[in-house]
Amino acid sequence: MPPSPAGRDHAATAPAHSLGRRRDLAVQAAVRQGLLDQRQPVVGLLDVAALRERAAALRAAFDDVTAPGTATLHAFAVKAASLVPVLRLLRDAGLGAEVASPGELALARAAGVPPERVVFDSPAKTTEELREALRLGIAVNADNPQELARLDALVPACDRPPPIGLRVNPQLGAGTIGAVSTATATSKFGVALRDAGAREEVRRAFLARPWLNRLHVHSGSQGVPAELMAEGVAAGHALAEEINSAAGRRQITGIDIGGGLPVDFTTDDPAEDFAAYAALLRRRVPGLFDGRYTLVTEFGRALAAKAGTVLARVEYTKSAGGRAIAVTHAGAQTAVRTVFAPDAWPLRVLTYDASGAPKNAARTGAGTVAASVVQDVAGPCCFAGDLVATGRELPALAPGDLVALPDTGAYYFSTPFGYNSLPRPGVYGFGVDRSGEVRFATVRRPQSLAEIVAEAGGAHEEALTALR
Numbered sequence: 001m002p003p004s005p006a007g008r009d010h011a012a013t014a015p016a017h018s019l020g021r022r023r024d025l026a027v028q029a030a031v032r033q034g035l036l037d038q039r040q041p042v043v044g045l046l047d048v049a050a051l052r053e054r055a056a057a058l059r060a061a062f063d064d065v066t067a068p069g070t071a072t073l074h075a076f077a078v079k080a081a082s083l084v085p086v087l088r089l090l091r092d093a094g095l096g097a098e099v100a101s102p103g104e105l106a107l108a109r110a111a112g113v114p115p116e117r118v119v120f121d122s123p124a125k126t127t128e129e130l131r132e133a134l135r136l137g138i139a140v141n142a143d144n145p146q147e148l149a150r151l152d153a154l155v156p157a158c159d160r161p162p163p164i165g166l167r168v169n170p171q172l173g174a175g176t177i178g179a180v181s182t183a184t185a186t187s188k189f190g191v192a193l194r195d196a197g198a199r200e201e202v203r204r205a206f207l208a209r210p211w212l213n214r215l216h217v218h219s220g221s222q223g224v225p226a227e228l229m230a231e232g233v234a235a236g237h238a239l240a241e242e243i244n245s246a247a248g249r250r251q252i253t254g255i256d257i258g259g260g261l262p263v264d265f266t267t268d269d270p271a272e273d274f275a276a277y278a279a280l281l282r283r284r285v286p287g288l289f290d291g292r293y294t295l296v297t298e299f300g301r302a303l304a305a306k307a308g309t310v311l312a313r314v315e316y317t318k319s320a321g322g323r324a325i326a327v328t329h330a331g332a333q334t335a336v337r338t339v340f341a342p343d344a345w346p347l348r349v350l351t352y353d354a355s356g357a358p359k360n361a362a363r364t365g366a367g368t369v370a371a372s373v374v375q376d377v378a379g380p381c382c383f384a385g386d387l388v389a390t391g392r393e394l395p396a397l398a399p400g401d402l403v404a405l406p407d408t409g410a411y412y413f414s415t416p417f418g419y420n421s422l423p424r425p426g427v428y429g430f431g432v433d434r435s436g437e438v439r440f441a442t443v444r445r446p447q448s449l450a451e452i453v454a455e456a457g458g459a460h461e462e463a464l465t466a467l468r
């Protein structure tokens with residue numbers, strides 16, 4: 001399938017139903033078509049129209065602010081949705097892949113992402129991984145001077161070296177979520193630019209290496225304001241200009257601005273986020289868009305989050321110490337961050353009855369009406385903190401009802417957690433036609449019991465008993 005020219009024909013291909021309506025239709029269809037059952041009480045659902053819309057919105061946003069003919073690569077951060085069919089869909093929508101491990105690289109290759117559209121970032125690349133990246137011709141962003149020294153030994157042997165960059169940390173400070181803030185003074189990522197002597201060291205590193213031709217800054221993430229991200233990009237651009245003038249030539253030919261655009265987890269409303277961010281960058285760093293630099297972006301969450309929904313059955317409902325609790329099949333195995341850092345990663349919880357009709361749905365008038373109850377929504381894991389929502393006012397839930405966690409297309413069901421040997425849930429893409437009919441396609445089968453046993457050393461049952 002040829003890449004679709006995003007942007008221009010965007011309106012013509014806009015889906016007939018809103019994101020929320022498509023989700024409701026998909027939930028109902030999941031029940032009717034038997035996707036959810038006793039053996040598969042939790043699934044991940046992926047809205048293909050939302051993924052395509054987000055990819056088109058990203059491309060259009062940057063096309064609108066770049067000089068004609070500017071080379072631009074939007075590399076999807078694979079860790080946000082490490083699923084081969086997702087990478088393939090995004091490839092066909094004109095995107096590439098940002099990978100940070102041999103596993104992610106293997107996924108991008110399995111999806112057919114061409115090498116010139118892959119960017120390899122990781123703070124811990126082995127020499128072997130670097131050699132392989134050069135052999136494949138994928139762009140590499142080195143993290144630190146020691147990695148550059150390794151590249152010194154590898155690049156001369158390479159016929160046509162791919163673009164190679166250096167990651168810098170502009171040390172702008174944290175956002176609201178410390179664990180995912182990459183541009184703090186003491187962040188583990190990149191060369192800390194404001195440390196004593198660092199800027200000079202970076203400049204020397206470039207001047208000594210004619211093949212070092214990109215600069216990489218990824219300073220955003222959920223909780224980091226766009227203005228701060230733009231500040232990081234501006235710092236990267238200023239450094240590139242400084243190095244190029246010191247080199248007396250355009251040595252740095254590309255700037256990789258990373259990803260990190262936050263997602264609004266409180267609403268379905270379509271965000272103008274890509275367009276607003278591109279416009280902000282255009283105002284703040286106009287030189288980035290004049291066509292002299294290849295532009296690379298690495299968005300993950302902002303591309304995929306809105307496309308995903310975790311859908312789970314309510315198994316039991318109970319009460320403890322006056323608190324109502326719904327025990328569902330969606331817990332830490334599929335919503336790791338929300339369970340372990342609930343204040344940083346709250347999710348909406350949508351409720352449906354056993355037929356898949358929304359409970360208390362003011363928006364459709366259909367569905368079941370139930371009294372509102374303050375309740376905890378718990379998962380299946382055997383630890384007390386396995387809660388995806390605490391003290392939330394929701395329609396009273398009953399066994400057999402369903403709960404949906406929207407906005408979970410990035411870093412949720414695609415990034416499961418193996419606690420309690422719970423299977424990785426199945427993931428199903430869905431498309432909704434004009435009449436509202438929903439078609440599902442398997443993206444990932446649920447993990448089978450045999451696979452769980454195999455991954456748990458099932459082939460080595462005597463390994464320990466045989467040791468003395």
Ligand SMILES: *Cc1c(COP(=O)(O)O)cnc(C)c1O
Nearest residue numbers: 077218259260261298299300301
């Ligand atoms: C995680 C990561 C991204 C993607 O971040 P999002 O917040 O998902 O957009 C991009 N680049 C690098 C280097 C990353 O580590």
